Amino acid sequence: MEDFLGYHSEWNLGSPGGWDYQRITQIIGKEVWNRLNAIRTIGVDLDFDHPLLYPINGFVEMLLEAYRAREGRNPGVIAVVAEEETLEDVTENVNLAAKLSEIDGIKGVLLAPHELEYRNGRVCHRGRPVSLIFMDFNTDILLSLHRKRDLSPLLTAVREGRVINPRGTEPINVKSTFELITGSCRNRFHPETVRRTPWTRKFHPRKTDGPKGEAIDDLIEWTRKRWDGLVLKPERGYSGKGVRVGGVHTDVEEAIGIAL
Known part of the structure; x- marks a missing residue:
């Protein structure tokens, strides 16, 4: 286990998505770990229930604190507003609304933006x-x-200061941030952060350096020749939409076309 190197795959600063994925990952990981140990004892204690691995709870507390600052202990509604086409499919937002509803006096609702209305001077x-x-x-x-x-x-809710939108962290809340960590700014980050960050480059016709520091004169052509070991994914996105994996999606020209 001393030689094991884990990698993070995403920094998700602006959405409960990355945080809820972490929680789900711990649940799955704990079950797999227990089954492996039932087959053969590994002898390593892993704490899958550490609070650090359940950041969604802290996020809910942040929302509740903002709510209490406005409404005190009065009951009320906290809305999770998302694009209409994502309401049924994006599990983390469904989970967030449900988690909010577990709080005494709070009703968490998930809705599309056009479902809000203005009545008697209130949203x-x-x-x-x-x-x-x-x-x-x-x-x-x-x-x-x-x-x-x-x-x-x-x-109107925005003007009234009722909207919390961490998406304002963009453009740092995008996957291309990894290029800063694995590229020219790597010396500004802790060595372990660099070591555990997948080599990433923003994909367009350009010169850059490769995973081992080698010179790349044409990133597009370099990708064509090494497609089996690469992944192309949208800078912003969710649920694997638009992701192409070398070795799984064998048509490299289709992958490049989508990316460009």
């Missing part, structure tokens, strides 16, 4: 005032959606 959902909103998309998407449908109630 509401189905007639109930909404005290706090976690918005799981960035400002560009908000404005784009507003051009298609009237999202005035949500914009």
